[in-house]
Amino acid sequence: MMLALEEANPIEMLRQFCVYLNADLIEDLGAATLVLDNEKGKGRISIYELIPGLSAWIYDIVLEEELEIKAHFSKEKCYYFGYNLVGSQLQKFPEEAEYKKLHQHQNFIIISKPGEVSHFVVPKEIPYQCCYIIVNPKEMLASNIHSKTKLAQQLIETFEDTANDQMYRYFGDIDMRTRTYADILVNNTRTDIVGRLVTEAAVLNTLGSQIEAHDQDTQTDNFRPELTKEELFKISEMGDYVLEHISEKLNLRELSDHLQIPAKKIQAGIRFLYGCSANDYVTRLRLEKAKELMQTTAKNISEICYSIGYQSRSYFSKKFQETYGMLPSAYKSTLTKDRLFYEISYRSLAVPSIQEGDVDEIVQRARQNNLQFNITGCLIYHRKIFFQLIEGNKHDILSLYDKLCQDHRHTDIQLMWKGHKIKRDFDNWSMATLTDEKGLNVKVQGDIQHIELGNVLGNLSQNSLASESLWRKVRNTIKTSDSSGR
């Protein structure tokens, strides 16, 4: 198997994996997971985009065949920090004859250069757990978040001389300290508020630990936290309790009573996991909750401020700005000013009387209306089944969906996904359409190609047409093609 991987934003890249492995893709805001369960293998690859310019890739997978990845770097210089938790992989640059082995528990760093290529081989038939932290220092610097811009600056200074104008590769020592953090990163599958903070802290700790190891270039395997694994686990889950009591004043003694762990150990555990004090950790949870409330409710900022346990709005604003680089009001307006898009995907059954000509009529009308509301999307009609994805401003999408639900030309409407996303997938399409008769012309890696619906769907039984994963696959195939034109 050889996957020619084009460097792009993390979700686009993961989608390339999905199409290649015929896997399922589950997207969330700032995160996505590829789920593989077919003849090519089993497991998952998850990505998290923590802030612009800082993302993590986590592999937890067993492949039936060796997978060769030819990664083609196209963005500006990015730093790849890799760590194999279980298993090993191979790497080489194109001009090299032999692959080099990246061992289990070994730190490795690659600094890319636009236009260059690196080959990787993921082994077959053995469990493979690995994390990659990818840093684009320029993008991070632009994020305006003080703690992160400092980190980006540090990285640039550390690697300035080593990686001026060529690809840089560093294979470090076996490093057991990084292992503790990478272990948390790979094994945390929660994507809610608590899970996100665990991931973010584990990413920063893995990164910090790798940079330190790179700087010292010495073995650090005598590092052991004083806490037991069970205690660390309990502390990492403590966020749930805090969130349940988020509107109250919380103190360390109460947390200690609840967890049955001495307060001092809780402090040490939080410092180990998140690199901050217990107070700062609780503040961070409050602020994440505030962000979630802004995304998902119509509450105003004062209401949110009080509901997460702050008495003073100005203090809340100050903390928010320190953490996210912008005031709560500015963050809220990024959500409302069309900066975030809303997507609904569903499938439905056409009523028996519907002919292809009727579908043309639906599409024509849809395109006229959608242009007016700046709605884009894609409609597939296959053997009496509609699949549609619509995207745009949340209010407009919800009201179109209401209309669609009342349309008598289809029945059995099943919602597959609804939620926010940062970017449209069908920017240039007021309604891209794929039908059995016509197929669709799309641009794939620069060339116009004709997609036949039958090729996308394969030989299907009526049963598999009802499966959600099939429609996700269709959606990913079309999204992977550069949907420009028409």
Ligand SMILES: Cc1cc2nc3c(=O)[nH]c(=O)nc-3n(C[C@H](O)[C@H](O)[C@H](O)COP(=O)(O)O)c2cc1C
């Ligand atoms: C499968 C299907 C997909 C549709 N897609 C859209 C669409 O994307 N946009 C739209 O405005 N109407 C769409 N419609 C039509 C709406 O249900 C509704 O009839 C139409 O928006 C009413 O438009 P009007 O108010 O201009 O008469 C679709 C209908 C069906 C059956």
